[in-house]
Amino acid sequence: MGRYVARRLLQMIPVFLGTVTLIFFMVHVLPGDPVAAMWGDKAVDPAQLAAFKHARGLDQPLFQQYLDYMGKLLTGDFGVAMDGRKVSDKIAAAMPVTIRLALLAFAIELVLGVTIGLFAGLRRGKAFDKSTLVLTLLLISIPVPVLGFIFQNIFATQLKWVTPTVQDSMNMGQLVLPAIVLGSLSLAYVARLTRTSIAENIKADYMRTAVAKGLPKRRVIGTHLLRNSMIPVVTFLGTDLGALMGGAIVTEGIFNVKGVGFELYHAINLKEGATVSGFVVVLVLVYLAASLIVDLLYAVLDPRIRYA
């Protein structure tokens, strides 16, 4: 197990470096000049443009810029954005907001999704199961912005339970509605995955054995059935945590939440290489960590899976 973890951690290094390199060059081949764009519709002042580029090292060959960036990154320096703020400051400000939002969404989809899936799987073919299938299909087919606007309209404009947008991005209570919107799509998938897995495993030999042993029903379902059925769900949840972190752009926009999505959207718009790379680096780390945890959880859930 220890060796496996060490190997996985070492594997992260080339993945990490490769992703940063790709992102860096991808951002830089986008058309348009981020410095010239600072003048907007107005005419560019050539002398000032040259001075700006020189000050930011943008007059260097691209490969040199890449080496400089990587050199700094390895020492923990994410560079400076066009507005003069440190990228690390931006990450530090935006990450806590999105982590809150993503964890809240994650908790909702995990708790609700698994519960609904469990009951639907146990009562396969019954009314609850059928309505679950219909409802989750509905959730999967509604695009997130539509759901966001519907919820905003019902809960804020009509019922006035909440304000239309989040007034304080760090307030967990206010983040509940956007988290529900953000997590709803995955919630549907989690429910369906759990349901299928449960329905399949309920016929497994170990289930018959467990029942035959005379174990209480609660223990049969909790320890034997649910635990063994969680592997596909955990795989999905692991990758989904990363997706929630990066994919909150639309939800954050609708509810005016100032997180990673907001920063990334602006940085891509302004073609700010340093900011985009910086955020992506952190998101890649989140993904890598989440997938490592998923792999380790396999062994916990199913003792037959061992890592040498």
Next chain:
Amino acid sequence: MRGASQAKWVVAAVAVALAATACGSGGSSSSSSDSAVNAQGVFSYQSAEPQNPLQPANAMENQGGRIIKQLFKGLVDYDPANGKLRNQVAEKIETTDAKNYTVTLKAGWTFHDGTPVNAQSFVDSWNWSANTKNGQINSDWFSDIAGYDAVHPEKGDPTADKMSGLKVVDDTHFTIELTGPVSYFQYKLGYTAFSPLPKAFFTDPAKYGQSPIGNGPYKFVSWEHNKAITVAAYDKYAGVDKAKNGGIVFKNYTQPEAAYKDLVSDNLDVLDQVDPSDLASYKNDLGDRAVDQAQGAIQNISFALYQGDWKGQDKAKVRQGLSMAIDRDTITKTVLNGSRQPADSWVAPGAMGYKAGTCGEFCKFDPAKAKQLITEGGGVPGNKITIVYNSDGGHKEWVDAVCNSIRQSTGVECLGDPKPDFKTSRDLIKKKQVSSMMRTGWVQDYPLNANFLRDVYGSGAAANDAGYSSPEFDKFAAEADKATTVEKTAELYQQAEAQLAKDMPAIPLWYYKTTSGYSNNVQNVKFDSFGDPVFSQVEVKQK
């Protein structure tokens, strides 16, 4: 066991969620329209993160610019009621030849840190801001001043750190010498780049940019990045427009739709612009709190006159014909939901020197005459035109409508040529690689017709995207620049504008409008021709 504990969690989570959302609703009851005013009341305004640190010469875009305007006050500004120039820190600005100016300052002005505003504050500020190595985006605003070349050479490092044209006489007097006569130099002085800076600035400009000290009606309180910038009324403000409220919160919004929803529910007090999807209903939603007025900005489509096909005087008729083929009235009413006003000149109304109808019949929709002019001019090259525009700015709809109008009334094939974003389209336009036509726009820097004409259509002018060059236009412009009064300048520029109707280097389409609104918490919300609310005059109602 596990199943049961999970069920408990679900119940708990739902209970927490419901309780939290219910608590989140801060019900603000609206009061009647004549309620008493709270002079200490603070109101919020829809904003976005400024692109640059908050320094006067570093704000070209709106978000930072309008905040700087509240924090700083220069020698003069423009009366929001009529766009006329009025003195602020300046007691008077005198000149006899439009080239040498003597500035007298009023006494009693102070920066927010208590230090006095004197002649040195201005001269130091301008010298610093003009210097290439200080990286101020508005540095070329000082290019009229003698000695600018030394601090801002075309290539390489500056050879001096002071402009020879600026001299401090004493605390309340300084002189400005320009490289040549610029009759409307005083109008330019109202631009934020010309604001004074306190001594504290020069010790650490980077730190200052995050917490500026100005001399305007509001002083800086806090900047929570991406969330809000807060300013408070400055009680020792010496200007004519003392704040009638306690302060402003510039609240960030990513999506204009979100801001609009907050406005309607009184969680936001003053809106920047109504988003396109709510334009059709905002007057209904807001009633007499809806704002709809002209702005000092114009939308054009310019011809790539540098392409062989469009060169030559005979093609002017073709260009005029194309202008007449556009049904401005219908497009502004339907496609643009009445958020624009059809243009009949190249200068937006509200600017001094605006003359209605300079474009004459060429801005009127007349398919028959359009066809006739195009034929007389030898027809459109290849019988096809394309309009380059950026697809990230909501221009697609009207470009398609303009093309439709041209196609239907003249039979000329017309296509929009979208570029993915603003930067890409600007790149193409600046490199002069547009094949026939392009979307161009102009937002006033100061409300004078010279700004719409000289800077856009003068030969070699930096914003002359069309590559237009007319000896007649340049002659009138040069004469106008030599005039000694602004009135005379405005008049002479009207003659230059008349030349544009003859040559039609760009088709004026429509003027921008401020479509906005305010909440039930505030009153006396008026907008100036820059599209900004008159912040200092907003009154917050007593709760």
